[in-house]
Amino acid sequence: MKLKFTLIISTIAISLLSSCAAVEEFQKGAINDEDMKLSDSKIKVFDTNFQSYREGASGANGGKSGGGCGCN
């Protein structure tokens, strides 16, 4: 199962990365849009913090990765 998942992700990643052409700086009007940022907004990071307490699975989303109890 794990191997299958890794293979699928790797195949998608390799095919996407190899098929892209270089985008010039003057063509990045859409890419530089604030809502296109590859991270969550501050308010979203702030209000999804509780998920790292309420779910055993956490991480890889720019949020809390450790520290403190959060055991309430």
Next chain:
Amino acid sequence: MQLIKKTLGAVILIFGGNLIAQNTSTEVSPQDTVKAKLGQIEIDILSSYYDQDGVHSPVTGGRGTENLQDFTNSLIISIPYGKNTYSINFGQDFITSASTDNIDIDVSSDSKQDVRVHGDIGITHKISKRKSYEVGLGFSSEYDVASFNVGTSYEVESKNRNKSLSFKGKVFYDSYTLYRPIELRNEPEGENTRLTLNFASTYAQVLTKKLQLALITEITYQAGLLATPFHRVYFDDGINTTSLDEISTIISSKVRRREFLPDSRIKIPIALRFHYYLNSTFILRGFYRYYYDDFGIIGNTYEIEVPVRFSKAIAFYPFYRYHTQTAADYFAPFGEHQLTDKYYTSDYDLSNFESNYVGLGFKYAPLFGIFQNAMSKKRMFKFKSINLRYANYNRSDGLNSYLISMGFSLTVF
């Protein structure tokens, strides 16, 4: 424990050295002093109210109220000066929990409330146009836990800025005051510290004029106290407690111990984020995460957010998130653990469940701000934007919660 202290000492030395090295390398010449300029200061003020209820409190062994309210405030300041950006993050949580009130049998006692204070400071240094690194440290303090952290990160971009790679490392050291269930306070205390090592890498790439993605891989290692000292676990001893309420269960003769879990844990989440610019009105923001840990939890998380911009000033952010996870090997519901079990918990955060998180965000950000005012001849203050969010969260084990948050963004330029 000795190993944890030595590791932490080594890490602090490394990061301390890093800070000293930074001070040395950023010694400024008179010419640089002239060039160094204070940039646009960004200030974010965030507040949220979180309210949850459920019937599986781990404080009473996986049965009982999980009613909880959390009022949170946070202040984030970012100050660019020359090649450095200084960031400060300070916040406070006010928590009221009916669940932790059951640590003892005194209703509405001190255990019902908690205040958490946390703060972080960091410096991001621009080495060149395409390279930067960051060092930072922080703390958090609540009734029973004091936590300290240090961290560093490094980021490099390709020449055409279509690719970037970043690495981030962080170390947390937590020290617990062991508040145990009232009837279990005669037992030996055991371990009371926790060390967390976190390492993450992010590879981001622009694929087309409208599509970009990021692959995030993370590994977290924890050692020390991983159980919560005031969580009870009731065992399968033949005593029926169906008709008892929470307090009666606590004072009953049913066999119970405090939660006990292994003293180390490895967590590996891998996530893919992809953002597509549909047109000036719609953007698609997708997120998928696969999670594995050696407690036996495997998780899959899917998320979609669609910013909808009705004008340059007004945007709505509808979002939906679906999460599913398997149970930890050490989880069993109330009264189902065997007395021979080596590790045991009845914390439903570690159980098998599905969760749905759905909501709507709103942003009002006029081009020239909501208002602006001159602070001096050279400095202006601008109230840049307002953010509001409402979200509803429900878990298949019956836990339900909602959250309201708001944020104000200000700048000084």
